[in-house]
Amino acid sequence: MERMQQIVGRARAAFNSGRSRPLEFRIQQLKALERMVQEKEKEILAALKADLNKSGPNAYGHEILGVLGELALAMEKLPSWAAPQPVKKNLLTMRDEAYISYEPLGVVLVIGAWNYPFVLVMQPLIGAIAAGNAVVVKPSEVSENTARLVAELLPQYLDKDLYAVVTGGAPETTELLTQRFDHILYTGNTAVGKIVMAAAAKHLTPVTLELGGKSPCYIDKDCDLAVACRRITWGKYMNCGQTCIAPDYILCDPSIQSKVVENIKVTLKEFYGEDVKSSPDYERIVNKRHFKRVLGLLEGQKIAHGGETDEASCFIAPTILTDVSPESKVMEEEIFGPVLPIVTVKSVEEAIEFINRREKPLALYVFSNNKQLIRRVISETSSGGMTANDVIMHSVVPDLPFGGVGHSGMGAYHGRCSFETFSHRRACLIKDLRMESTNKMRYPPGSQKKI
């Protein structure tokens, strides 16, 4: 308890010293982070391999590339993001200065997740630093190699007091959450999201919760099935299905179900070869607990492809389930594994109704050549974000806010949105102390004339 208090206290004192506020300082810290990523690339990739069995080019593409991009963007745009924003004035304020000032919030807490353990800690950290805050980072203990590496590396490159790393599991996080922060960004599951928000409520701390859910993927009869299935296969099975915005399940007409299965099978062979288990590009389930959980979802299901497992290596083959019942276990919770259920629906109306009966997902996907249909699905559903005719990709457009809605979360970040999430937009009106005559009409005694 004392240790947490000390760490947060030091960060707060460092923030109060004011040294994180000048733009030069922030850019210097971001530059140091960039150096860290470049100089320690090998170590980072090794940690990701140890934690999730990610291959080099894979890990680089999914984690390091994104981080470098975010760093470059922040360093380039910071002066324009942080500049005071003049606003439109009215008659009474014509001669005054009116603007929005972007100010740091104070001490920010970033709680990472284990599935993309490096980028999910780094991307929020970049935004928080850019906005001038002190940051306490709590990487996920489940991806322990990356957590250890982050704890070792950050103090070597960044201001030690302003930016601290706390490692540990649920007990340590619970303790950390009793401290007062000025913003908390949490990536993880819905249940813990509620706990984080309740803890934040005690201090009136604003939160950004990046949670999850079952992201639906509707495939229209009118679409290029081969292309659609290739894109879906990529997004579903990357990181062994352990992606918060992976297409969780498919909705499609029964008449195309078997074609969908065939196309995915062909793509799987193209991606991972005949023997998936020996492909260097196919990851593993992160631990035994999650392995058992995903395995349990296969119970009683019609396995159209895959289903092979190996507990010793936490291997689950890319699996497709057909004619899945909406009431089955695999349709109750977010799968977070390489299991793709197909639920058949007779029309887009049925699909929309199906989606709307459930909690709002983090992502939503629709494949169709029909622009009207796509527009309809978008406007009649709600989700954190969405991509039409592809999966995942809305999360890599830097200017799109990335976040959930309802049970999939609240708030958003990425790019400029990160900067704004971690800033206070302070309304500023500077008037002249002279020119009192214009004020006379607002002072008592009131009269109809004045009104």
Next chain:
Amino acid sequence: NPYAGLVSHLRASWLSGKTRPMEYRVAQLEALGRFLDEKKQEILEATELDMGKPSFEAFFSEILLCKNELNITLNNLCHWMKDEHVDKNLVMQLDSAFIRKDPYGVVLIIAPWNYPIHLFLVPLIGAIAAGNCAIIKPSEISKNTERLIAETLSCYLDNDCFAVVTGGVPETTRLLENKFDYIFFTGSPPVGRIVMTAAAKHLTPVTLELGGKNPCYVSDTCDVTNVARRVAWGRFFNAGQTCIAPDYLLCTVEMQDKLMPALREAITEFFGPNPRESPDFGRIVSDKQFRRIRALLGSGRVAIGGQMDEAERYIAPTVLADVLPSDPAMQEEIFGPILPIVVIANMDEAIDFINARPQPLAVYAFSCDSKVVNQVLERTSSGGFCGNDTLMHVTLTSLPFGGIGNSGLGKYHGKFTFDTFSHHRGCLHRNMGLETLNTPRYPPYTQQKLRLLTTTFEVKRRGTCTLL
């Protein structure tokens, strides 16, 4: 759960989609405008009964400012509702990337008693504009206004989508057990915590407009007469019951001496020799609040005012001199017509004093020297800031209105209200063709593919930052 039926009724209306078309939203907003026009007299009367609100003030805050917000919203709704297109990188040139403004669903607006129409209506404008259904919970303390809202709002708005719930703490607690898609709360920090904790159970996002002690620093170089007028106006408006009122003054002992006669003159100019007889000075809303504020008078010494009448809940415009940080008036938000002056040695001491306390909703600084005003601005933190005046920053709808830390989270007014009640959904509509462009991202992963990916996705720095 006594409100489950009502909430599910509204949710059914929400799911029917009727609040989504722009025409529907415009019609409801125009109905709100008619409410303000047709019920103007009733609003002035109700707020006068509730807290002796002078009709000039009531017209200004409850009618005029609300109509402004309505008109700004109606004038811009079409534009605000449009999808916002964003920049794309190389590979996405043929795609469409945009931010959609989706309504949340069924929202809850909890309003306080001090500006009882304004503080439910302005959030409601944004909630309707964004396409939501809403439950409005006005304060039971301003009971005449509460009755007016409960009885008449339903004559103007679609009752399937908008409802008023009345009651006190027990009713609000039961109401908060239900799942809402957004909760907008204006009130005190302790209740803000309760609301956020209740919201956490359903992962409901919130905006909390709370309060605090808004400091007002007056430097030695200033036009004393004008400062006194502007500060007195902000402090005594609505008998001090304003979340952004200047709560206490910080100045040197010399400035305190200069200010006192100027404040006295301003008060007399505004309210006459006996403010109790002025139609332009309000009353305290309840006996409980009256007794609370009365207890704060044992701070420093009463330099101006101090007279009270419990039957009328009248407290005279009062200025307390030489108040100590340990005095009762400095322990809580005053929310009454009392202005304590705390003497400090200089601007640095004033800034330290402000920073040693929770972040307030507003910080005020008065000086003829713009450098002084800027120093106070830059070295403090608050929801909003106004230099050389009080209250006025919240009348400019292009400025966000909200707190930070203990004074709140989230913001509204103008477009910010619309944005508050919308989910900003990131959307990418891709081309089904050009599949070859996607090849670098697919397994088997190779260094060559990675190089291609890097080239297409990389954000390159255009040049070194000139600040370094």
